[in-house]
Amino acid sequence: MFKLSKDQIKPLVKNMGGCFATNMITIDGKKINFMYRETPTKDKPDSGWRFFSGYEDDEYINDAKNTQIFEVNTIANYAPDIIPFLESPYKTAFERNQDTGKFEQVLDFEFPED
Numbered sequence: 001m002f003k004l005s006k007d008q009i010k011p012l013v014k015n016m017g018g019c020f021a022t023n024m025i026t027i028d029g030k031k032i033n034f035m036y037r038e039t040p041t042k043d044k045p046d047s048g049w050r051f052f053s054g055y056e057d058d059e060y061i062n063d064a065k066n067t068q069i070f071e072v073n074t075i076a077n078y079a080p081d082i083i084p085f086l087e088s089p090y091k092t093a094f095e096r097n098q099d100t101g102k103f104e105q106v107l108d109f110e111f112p113e114d
Contacts, residue, residue, distance in 0.1 A: 002029030002078075009077045013086055016072040019049035022056050023066050025078060030055060032079045035103075036093035038111050047072050048090050051082070 024030045033054035040046035093109035
C-alpha cells in the first residue's frame with residue numbers, strides 16, 4: 001500500500017482546489033502517466049485536473065470506489081513532476097513519454113463534455 005499520511009504531505013503548490021485521482025496512483029503507487037484539465041465543475045472548488053496511471057480500463061474508471069477527490073497539492077506530493085504543468089489552461093492534456101519519462105502535451109485528446 002502506497003497511501004501517504006497527512007504528516008507526509010508537504011505544501012508544494014498553492015491551493016488550487018480539488019482534483020480526481022485513481023486508486024492506482026494513491027493506493028497502488030503507480031506513476032501518473034496521463035493527466036488532463038477540464039473545465040471545473042460548478043458545485044465544488046474544483047481545479048479541473050484528472051490524474052490516471054494509464055492502466056485503468058473503462059470498468060475500473062466506471063466504479064466510483066476507484067477514483068477519489070484530493071487537493072491538487074496531495075497529488076503533487078505523490079508525483080512532483082506534475083507541478084510544472086498545474087497552471088496549464090483548461091482543455092489541456094499530457095501523457096508521459098515512456099521512452100523519456102517526461103510529460104508531453106496531447107493535442108488530439110477528446111475531453112469529456114461539460
